[in-house]
Amino acid sequence: MAVDWAWWVGLLLGAVPLLVLAVWHSNDVCHCAFFALKRWRRRANKFVLKSSQDGTFGIRWPAPKLVGLSCVVNVEGSQHARLRGFILAAINRPASLRAIAEVIQPRLVGALRSWADKGTISAATEIKKVTFENICKMFVSRDPSPLTDKMDGWFAGLVAGFRAFPLDFPGTAYRHARACRKKLDTMFREEVQRRRREDTASNDLMSGLMEMEDEQGKKLCDDEVVDNIVSLVVAGYESTSNAIMWAAYHLAKSPHALRKLREENGAVSRDKNGGFISLDDIPSMKYTAKVVEETIRVANVAPMVHRVAHRDVEYRGNYIKQVVVWLRSLHTDANYYDDPLSFNPDRWDKPPKPGTYQVFGGGPRICAGNMLARLQLTIMLHHLAVGYKWELLNPNAEVTYLPHSKPVDGAAMSFSKLSSV
């Protein structure tokens, strides 16, 4: 009898929580397992990423319906090339980046002022907030409101669904993610239809995507506009805010780098009389560019990408079916980067060895928002450097790695205006 009880108690205390963990966070558990797998090196990464071009490898996101079947990450071949062209034109080319630089600065500057008023902040939380506000502005011309707060929650629910086991019954993260996706879909679809009905356009990503035509004069349909807006928020939200948080974190620990950043940006700011910077200022901000690249390298915001072989592929005696291209292993390898875990923008005085810097992936799927991500980081660094000082409250806080790397205290910091400002 006692044995029976022990068995049931053991089951309840052990197996049930494990099952719950598997249902809610199974992909995170898989990611943990991948940490232990054989590392893919420079040539292997290149082999997989470049072979995507000839259709050898395809991409497969977990739960593709959640992000949208017609979004850029879920389509291949000519459909992918067409959509990618639209997206690059809307967010990654100089003309669009120039407009975006103007749109995002007032909000960034306002956020920094409010952080200084608070005196102490969780950098992870505040940076996420302002990044999302800017995404709403850039993508659909929305200012912060109760609706954008709800959207933020829906995106959080959606992203949690990618990471969960796709079990569709009440109470699971996947079911919740589907409900969030539906709400986002309704909201963006109504907006697309309103713009078509009223024949209005805004200077934002949604109108950009709605108006563009391919070589045959064909525009995107409503599904494509909605799915791609959703996928771009998913791709560009946590990644960018995480990178900005790590920039602030590392600079707080690197007074030498911060001093050089302040010198360069101070000079730019004097030329501008303290006003906003524009895309034209960025080429002269050489040290800032090094801080940007070093931040993204060390942060390893996207530590891996996934591929699926469409046909039999043999690589060095291994038969490949599904691949995790382990980008992080390149950026933390002492063969490619001296003292790889240290934050040292000066290492960018020399370019990295070919194929060893793949923070944005490679081949035909290389990040479509890489210039936008760099722009946002550069602008944030500029305003931080010229106007503020900050100090980590727990400089030795432990770092967690799932789902994204982050100090456990969210990079809590004291934050104030520089006295010279």
Ligand code: HEM
């Ligand atoms: C520091 C920030 C970012 C990092 C480290 C990053 C990293 C990556 C990586 C590694 C990939 C390749 C995925 C693969 O090969 O499967 C990727 C793809 C992509 N990224 Fe980013 N990303 C960032 C920011 C952004 C932003 C701001 C956007 C746009 C708003 C964006 C949009 C995309 C899109 C659309 C793709 C898919 C491209 C395709 O399939 O053709 N990313 N990103």
